[in-house]
Amino acid sequence: MKISRTFRYLLLGSVVALSVAACDRDKGKDAEKPAAIAAVDGPLSYESTTPYAKVSLTLPEAIKGYPDLYKQLYDTEVGKLKDYSEGAQSDRSEFGSSDLPPYEKTILYSQPVETGRLFSMLRSDFDYSGGAHPNTVATGLLWDRTTNKPLAAADLFATDADKAALDRILCDAVNEAKKGRQGSVSLTKTGMWTCPDASKVAILLAPSDTAGKASGITFLLNAYDVGPYVEGAYYLTIPFEVLGKAINPTYASEFAGTGPKGDVTQTLRPQ
Numbered sequence: 001m002k003i004s005r006t007f008r009y010l011l012l013g014s015v016v017a018l019s020v021a022a023c024d025r026d027k028g029k030d031a032e033k034p035a036a037i038a039a040v041d042g043p044l045s046y047e048s049t050t051p052y053a054k055v056s057l058t059l060p061e062a063i064k065g066y067p068d069l070y071k072q073l074y075d076t077e078v079g080k081l082k083d084y085s086e087g088a089q090s091d092r093s094e095f096g097s098s099d100l101p102p103y104e105k106t107i108l109y110s111q112p113v114e115t116g117r118l119f120s121m122l123r124s125d126f127d128y129s130g131g132a133h134p135n136t137v138a139t140g141l142l143w144d145r146t147t148n149k150p151l152a153a154a155d156l157f158a159t160d161a162d163k164a165a166l167d168r169i170l171c172d173a174v175n176e177a178k179k180g181r182q183g184s185v186s187l188t189k190t191g192m193w194t195c196p197d198a199s200k201v202a203i204l205l206a207p208s209d210t211a212g213k214a215s216g217i218t219f220l221l222n223a224y225d226v227g228p229y230v231e232g233a234y235y236l237t238i239p240f241e242v243l244g245k246a247i248n249p250t251y252a253s254e255f256a257g258t259g260p261k262g263d264v265t266q267t268l269r270p271q
Helices: 005-032 061-065 067-095 163-178 240-246
Strands: 045-049 053-058 103-114 118-128 135-144 202-206 216-221 234-239
Touching (some): 045 067, 053 067, 061 103, 061 118, 067 103, 103 202, 118 202, 135 216, 163 216, 163 234, 234 240
Antiparallel strands (some): 045 053, 103 118, 118 135, 202 216, 216 234
């Protein structure tokens, strides 16, 4: 059976038209997908050494998935370190002595925890600017992945939470941890070392054995917060099930599973 030339052209044209239409449909489907966020292509560390100061910054690999956060942190922290070095040079010039050791400042971001909606890291700031001893201050960074903005620690707690109960839970955890430190002083409601206000303590998410979830909240109490310097810092993880209704319902689904030890008096150290 012969097929006319005209019919062959019509048939070929139909096939081409169908192919073009299919490509257009695929393009339409791709357009509906959210654009992928480009991974960070930049340094994860910064170092500078002068006769007056030695400074450094280290960021974890996990931050590469958050370009906006990375840029904010890297630019801000490097700027602070440069200012610190300049301040150290000014101090040394004022003292007029070259025998003094250089200042030292180390900023380390570590222990990243990521859930479906949240991302957190521990920020450890080691600073030696002369004096009897260096100081290390730990704070927590929280990032809302849905808004791509920082999240205030207070937002993780319910507005109608039983504040007294939350303070008591944290105070009991601190006192339990103090039992393992020689010469530590128990906290009371009055006196030199009192129970902390949980809503004003720096926090970060605690890792979980359930993927994409946090097991609880780690409260970061630095030296001098709940005891003398020699007693050190207390970084205590309180599981989600213990915190209960203190967690904001908006973020309650971000918590599940247990931490590495599942201990309400677990003392963590910066990596």
